[in-house]
Amino acid sequence: MTVAAILSEKGHDTITAGKDALLSEVCQTLATHKIGAVVVCKGDKIIEGIISERDIVRVVGTQGPSALDLPVTKVMTKEVITCSSESSVDEVMAQMTKGRFRHVPVVKDNKLVGVISIGDVVKFKIAQVEHEAEQMRSYITMA
Amino acid sequence: MTVAAILSEKGHDTITAGKDALLSEVCQTLATHKIGAVVVCKGDKIIEGIISERDIVRVVGTQGPSALDLPVTKVMTKEVITCSSESSVDEVMAQMTKGRFRHVPVVKDNKLVGVISIGDVVKFKIAQVEHEAEQMRSYITMA
Numbered sequence: 001m002t003v004a005a006i007l008s009e010k011g012h013d014t015i016t017a018g019k020d021a022l023l024s025e026v027c028q029t030l031a032t033h034k035i036g037a038v039v040v041c042k043g044d045k046i047i048e049g050i051i052s053e054r055d056i057v058r059v060v061g062t063q064g065p066s067a068l069d070l071p072v073t074k075v076m077t078k079e080v081i082t083c084s085s086e087s088s089v090d091e092v093m094a095q096m097t098k099g100r101f102r103h104v105p106v107v108k109d110n111k112l113v114g115v116i117s118i119g120d121v122v123k124f125k126i127a128q129v130e131h132e133a134e135q136m137r138s139y140i141t142m143a
Numbered sequence: 144m145t146v147a148a149i150l151s152e153k154g155h156d157t158i159t160a161g162k163d164a165l166l167s168e169v170c171q172t173l174a175t176h177k178i179g180a181v182v183v184c185k186g187d188k189i190i191e192g193i194i195s196e197r198d199i200v201r202v203v204g205t206q207g208p209s210a211l212d213l214p215v216t217k218v219m220t221k222e223v224i225t226c227s228s229e230s231s232v233d234e235v236m237a238q239m240t241k242g243r244f245r246h247v248p249v250v251k252d253n254k255l256v257g258v259i260s261i262g263d264v265v266k267f268k269i270a271q272v273e274h275e276a277e278q279m280r281s282y283i284t285m286a
Binding site: 027032036054058060061062064065068069122129130132133136 | 173175201208
C-alpha cells in the first residue's frame with residue numbers, strides 16, 4: 001500500500017509558512033489549524049524546511065521565551081525527509097520511527113502536494129493489519 | 144494485553160512538574176528530558192493535571208509569547224484521563240484516539256506510577272498484531 005491511499009482519504013491540503021515567518025507566528029498557524037507541524041516553502045510550494053511544535057518547545061526550553069522572536073529559518077529542519085505518492089506506507093513509517101519525527105511532506109515534481117503524519121500512518125497501518133488478520137481468521141474458520 | 148506489559152519494558156520513570164511551575168519552566172523540563180508532556184503533581188505523586196507541548200504551542204499561538212509566564216495550572220488539562228496497570232492496551236488506545244491526546248498517566252492507589260504515550264501504545268500494538276498475523280500464517284502453511 002502506498003501514500004496515495006492515505007492522501008486520497010485525508011486530502012491534499014497543506015498548511016505552509018513563508019521563510020520570513022517568526023516562531024511566534026508559526027505558533028499562531030499551528031493553533032489556528034490544529035496541526036503539529038508546518039512546511040516552510042518559498043515560491044510555489046518549493047520546500048525549504050519543516051518545523052514542528054516539538055521544535056518550538058525545545059528551542060524555547062533551551063534558549064528561553066525570546067526564542068519566539070527567531071525567524072523560522074533559524075530553527076526549522078532543513079534536511080527534510082520527503083516521500084512521494086508512490087512511497088510505501090511501511091517505508092514512511094520506518095523513516096518516522098528511525099528519524100524520530102512525526103510528519104513527512106509528500107512531493108511531486110519537487111513541489112509539496114500533501115503531508116503525512118504519524119497518526120495517519122498508524123491509523124492506516126492498524127486498519128490494514130487487522131484486516132489481514134480478519135481475513136486469515138475467516139480462512140482458518142472455513143478450513 | 145495490559146498496560147503492565149508496556150511499563151515492564153519502558154520502566155516506571157515519571158517526569159513531573161509542581162503546581163507553581165511557569166510554562167517557560169515546563170518547556171525547559173520537556174526539552175531536558177526529550178518528552179512531549181509532563182504530569183503536574185502535588186505532594187507525593189498525587190496528580191493535579193497534565194500539560195503537553197501541544198497545549199503550550201496552542202496557548203502561545205492564541206495569547207502570544209507572554210503566555211509563557213503563565214502558571215502551569217492555568218493551562219494544564221485538569222480532568223486527566225488515567226489508566227491502571229491492569230487496563231487493556233486496546234482500551235487506552237481507544238481513549239487516546241477518542242480524546243485526541245497522546246499521554247495517559249498510570250495510577251495506583253491514587254498515585255502516579257508511570258506514563259504511557261501514543262508512541263508506546265502503537266509500537267506495542269503493531270508488534271502484537273504482526274505477531275498474531277505471523278502465527279496465523281504459520282498455521283495456514285502447516286494446514
